[in-house]
Amino acid sequence: MLSWNEHVCNILSKIAKIVSILGRLKYIVPRNALRSIYLALIYPHLNYCSIAWSSTSRSLFDKLNVLQKRAIRHTTCAKPRDHTSVCFKSLNLLKCTDIFNTNIATFTYRSLHGLLPSQFSNYFSYNFSVHYHNTRQTASLHQYSTQSSIQHNSLRSRAIRLWNSIPSSVIAKQSTKSFRKSISRTYIQDY
Secondary structure, three states: OOOOHHHHHHHHHHHHHHHHHHHHHOOOOOHHHHHHHHHHHOHHHHHOOHHHHOOOOHHHHHHHHHHHHHHHHHHHOOOOOOOOHHHHHHHOOOOHHHHHHHHHHHHHHHHHOOOOOHHHOOOOOEHHHHOOOOOOOOOOEOOOOOOOHHHHOOHHHHHHHHHHHOOHHHHOOOOHHHHHHHHHHHHHHOO
8 A cells, every 4th residue: 555654754854844943043033034934945845746645644644733833833923832723824824734625626626627637537527427416516526435444535535525615616716826826715714
């Protein structure tokens, strides 16, 4: 079975070093510079190919989440026990889960609009193309039944569940850029 645990451990190691540097810099560097450092040195590690490795083990994901929250607290000069949702919202940044969900939703959007290689042209199918039942949401994707947790956590299953939960106003966007911006804004507004 393919496991991303070693890769995620490597990311954790890199981010931990940067977080400790941010902790030292927060007393001497302005907040906007700390945000830029976060975006330059931490965000790329969380974003790059995350649709492949975001289904890592829960324990590693929790460690990644804790490190990101610590980095955000350093960036906003918040206290160690302060809630981070307000910090994320003030910096206009996404949490780990929402970074992963944005990337998966963008992948799904691009697949459905034929913007990916031909291997992904039939990766998803709408409910109306599988059966003729009247469904509540016309743009909902067909969810195939899964027998195992591996199938349940696969990219396809996660993408379908996520896509079916996105508001139709976001799905209706005409470009990948506007879709991505709109879904990010939706997540940040919920903080």
